[in-house]
Amino acid sequence: MSELPGDLLYTNDHEWLRREDDGSVTIGITGHAATSLGDLVYVELPEVGQDVELGGEMAVVESVKAASDVYAPVAGSVAAVNEELADDPEKINADPYGDGWIVRMKIEGLDESELMSPDAYQQLLDELDD
Amino acid sequence: MSELIFEKSRGGRRAFAQAPVDAGATSIPEQLLREDKPRLPEASELQTVRHFTRLSQKNFSIDTQFYPLGSCTMKYNPRACNALALLPEFAGRHPLAPVSHGQGFLSCMYELQEMLKHVTGMQGVSLTPMAGAQGELAGVAMIKAYHDARGHTERNEIIVPDAAHGTNPATATMCGCVVKEIPTGPDGDVDMAALEAVLGPNTAGIMLTNPSTLGVFERHIKDIADMVHDAGGLLYYDGANLNAILGKVRPGDMDFDVIHMNLHKTFSTPHGGGGPGSGAVGVNTRLLPYLPIPVVKKTEVDGAAVFDWAAEEDIPETIGRLSGFMGNAGVLLRAYVYMRMLGRDGMERVAEYATLNANYLMAKLRDAGFELAFPERRASHEFIVTLKHEAKEMHLTAMDVAKALLDRNFHAPTTYFPLLVPECLLIEPTETESKETLDNFVAAMIGIVKAAREDGVDYKEAPYKMPVRRLDDVKAARELDLRYDPE
Numbered sequence: 301m302s303e304l305p306g307d308l309l310y311t312n313d314h315e316w317l318r319r320e321d322d323g324s325v326t327i328g329i330t331g332h333a334a335t336s337l338g339d340l341v342y343v344e345l346p347e348v349g350q351d352v353e354l355g356g357e358m359a360v361v362e363s364v365k366a367a368s369d370v371y372a373p374v375a376g377s378v379a380a381v382n383e384e385l386a387d388d389p390e391k392i393n394a395d396p397y398g399d400g401w402i403v404r405m406k407i408e409g410l411d412e413s414e415l416m417s418p419d420a421y422q423q424l425l426d427e428l429d430d
Numbered sequence: 431m432s433e434l435i436f437e438k439s440r441g442g443r444r445a446f447a448q449a450p451v452d453a454g455a456t457s458i459p460e461q462l463l464r465e466d467k468p469r470l471p472e473a474s475e476l477q478t479v480r481h482f483t484r485l486s487q488k489n490f491s492i493d494t495q496f497y498p499l500g501s502c503t504m505k506y507n508p509r510a511c512n513a514l515a516l517l518p519e520f521a522g523r524h525p526l527a528p529v530s531h532g533q534g535f536l537s538c539m540y541e542l543q544e545m546l547k548h549v550t551g552m553q554g555v556s557l558t559p560m561a562g563a564q565g566e567l568a569g570v571a572m573i574k575a576y577h578d579a580r581g582h583t584e585r586n587e588i589i590v591p592d593a594a595h596g597t598n599p600a601t602a603t604m605c606g607c608v609v610k611e612i613p614t615g616p617d618g619d620v621d622m623a624a625l626e627a628v629l630g631p632n633t634a635g636i637m638l639t640n641p642s643t644l645g646v647f648e649r650h651i652k653d654i655a656d657m658v659h660d661a662g663g664l665l666y667y668d669g670a671n672l673n674a675i676l677g678k679v680r681p682g683d684m685d686f687d688v689i690h691m692n693l694h695k696t697f698s699t700p701h702g703g704g705g706p707g708s709g710a711v712g713v714n715t716r717l718l719p720y721l722p723i724p725v726v727k728k729t730e731v732d733g734a735a736v737f738d739w740a741a742e743e744d745i746p747e748t749i750g751r752l753s754g755f756m757g758n759a760g761v762l763l764r765a766y767v768y769m770r771m772l773g774r775d776g777m778e779r780v781a782e783y784a785t786l787n788a789n790y791l792m793a794k795l796r797d798a799g800f801e802l803a804f805p806e807r808r809a810s811h812e813f814i815v816t817l818k819h820e821a822k823e824m825h826l827t828a829m830d831v832a833k834a835l836l837d838r839n840f841h842a843p844t845t846y847f848p849l850l851v852p853e854c855l856l857i858e859p860t861e862t863e864s865k866e867t868l869d870n871f872v873a874a875m876i877g878i879v880k881a882a883r884e885d886g887v888d889y890k891e892a893p894y895k896m897p898v899r900r901l902d903d904v905k906a907a908r909e910l911d912l913r914y915d916p917e
Binding site: 339342365429 | 596822846847849852903904907908
């Protein structure tokens with residue numbers, strides 16, 4: 301398993317979250333999630349401006365194996381979506397933490413206690429590997 | 431790849447057996463008539479016969495190969511079912527013929543309803559749903575109708591375990607409900623604390639498969655039923671795995687309120703190509719008023735039994751009509767013959783041998799070094815092998831093994847389902863396989879892994895001996911193109 305970016309926060313559902321300078325957050329799925337799903341063939345994105353509640357279904361990623369919901373790791377409203385994924389869902393496999401980002405959200409505040417540090421997430425992955 | 435029938439076409443060739451009937455004058459308005467001839471293939475009768483016979487020979491089928499496709503119950507379909515369902519009196523019966531001309535057919539349908547009630551412990555059965563998914567839809571629609579009739583329109587949450595078939599959450603959503611997913615515990619049973627946490631005043635019901643898709647019997651089923659009922663919800667039984675408990679445990683006795691049965695799996699009619707299926711539903715007294723129509727009813731006239739359709743006036747609160755006549759009548763007839771042939775004792779033997787075969791196969795594979803997903807649990811009728819170590823150690827994935835099995839003349843088990851087990855094969859041998867077949871399958875599994883480990887055999891391109899090689903399923907999904915374009 302390649303190294304996890306150190307500047308991100310992670311969730312139990314194998315999503316990552318980056319705090320941007322303007323106070324918004326960018327969200328995607330982790331390399332582990334992308335590898336487990338296999339080659340992605342379709343991504344369903346939310347509408348820009350849509351309000352999303354914590355834990356609500358925000359997007360759907362579909363691979364040749366399965367379709368999987370992406371849950372909102374934080375409540376807020378959708379500020380931008382990665383529209384390139386519509387034509388190139390494989391960007392998530394190729395670069396899950398970069399070009400494969402899924403949604404950017406405007407948020408009120410971030411409760412980091414519900415999220416994991418890179419070390420804590422790495423530990424979760426190690427446990428899954430046993 | 432073989433040529434398409436279109437590529438064999440030569441102008442002027444005809445096949446008498448397949449010749450179109452001259453329809454003569456039609457009432458289609460002039461402006462709607464096509465101007466160009468349709469591009470249909472022109473081939474001789476013998477060419478056509480050979481073409482389709484060759485195609486059929488390229489198929490894997492239950493008639494030619496072991497087909498241990500988990501959660502699909504691909505068992506033998508006795509020829510007698512086929513022969514009797516194809517009797518000209520059945521096959522030639524017009525669906526709009528007066529009921530007085532179809533008493534034989536209707537009595538079979540009535541008896542099938544009664545036998546299904548008996549074997550599942552339910553109080554009413556409707557045979558009308560034409561597939562498992564439609565049976566599910568009918569089931570949850572009845573749960574919704576039950577709550578709505580009591581003014582509980584706020585009850586719109588359907589609880590679905592994460593091991594469920596994907597159709598369960600899809601069904602709940604189609605019925606306008608919100609899906610509440612609950613996790614599975616490490617032993618394969620439902621996480622009871624998680625269930626407790628999601629139950630509440632909005633609970634409409636829970637959808638459970640028992641034995642579950644993990645191939646284990648849910649041991650807390652009575653507690654689950656009590657908890658859901660106490661919360662005001664109802665229980666839906668997904669009948670995908672009914673084969674494992676046939677005649678042994680009845681969903682009605684487990685306190686399920688509504689069930690669907692895949693007659694095309696459990697009661698042995700050919701399936702696997704997308705249909706035709708039959709998703710008959712059964713209900714207890716709570717949901718009797720909402721059964722979908724048509725249902726066959728029995729009355730007495732001058733001491734003799736007379737069968738007729740029960741329609742909307744008989745079941746005024748019905749969720750409605752789900753098929754024009756009587757579901758897939760041919761599938762229903764096959765299921766009827768199958769049940770009549772087996773009888774009560776035979777049905778128990780179905781469950782016993784399905785379970786025995788699964789546990790035999792599971793023990794053999796475990797002893798051969800394959801890792802089981804739930805090693806401490808008894809298999810019901812299917813079980814899960816995980817290849818996560820093989821995948822890590824030598825990049826041998828579940829998909830590679832599945833494809834390699836094809837080269838050894840076995841249909842692949844279900845791969846990558848259920849999703850919560852990594853690199854998994856879901857294996858269901860069914861009751862109709864011999865010990866020799868099971869042993870040969872184990873030998874093939876051992877041979878595949880051994881060849882990869884010791885000889886470095888690479889299965890990334892497997893199958894190597896099939897008419898088509900490894901398909902690019904990513905490309906097929908991303909750039910699907912099914913058009914035939916000769917230019």
